[in-house]
Amino acid sequence: NLTYLYLDNNKISHKGMEYFSKCDFLKNLTVLWLSNNNISHKGMEYFSKCDFLKNLTVLCLCSNNISDKGMEYFSKCDFLKNITELHLDNNKISDKGMEFFSKCDFLKNLDILKLY
Numbered sequence: 001n002l003t004y005l006y007l008d009n010n011k012i013s014h015k016g017m018e019y020f021s022k023c024d025f026l027k028n029l030t031v032l033w034l035s036n037n038n039i040s041h042k043g044m045e046y047f048s049k050c051d052f053l054k055n056l057t058v059l060c061l062c063s064n065n066i067s068d069k070g071m072e073y074f075s076k077c078d079f080l081k082n083i084t085e086l087h088l089d090n091n092k093i094s095d096k097g098m099e100f101f102s103k104c105d106f107l108k109n110l111d112i113l114k115l116y
Contacts, residue, residue, distance in 0.1 A: 033058075
């Protein structure tokens with residue numbers, strides 16, 4: 001049963017995230033790194049449907065193209081309640097995106113947050 005998945009430095013876009021959102025066999029993942037890809041708000045829309053990721057504790061989405069709209073989708077990911085470490089740095093998140101982030105009350109267990 002796969003618990004760690006590193007998909008960094010690829011060219012994963014919204015289409016790849018659409019396929020990823022159907023991978024419910026990844027239900028045991030605790031660590032997921034998707035840094036340095038091409039994930040946009042469309043990709044985050046698919047990610048927000050990945051409720052099989054309820055066991056994730058570490059999530060890295062840094063160095064993508066996640067915008068404020070992407071953060072709106074992220075704010076709907078209440079299945080991420082076990083996240084303790086989150087990396088969102090080097091994206092396209094502005095004040096509006098942070099407003100959506102502030103509504104992520106499911107991130108109660110967060111110990112490490114990287115936004116710079």
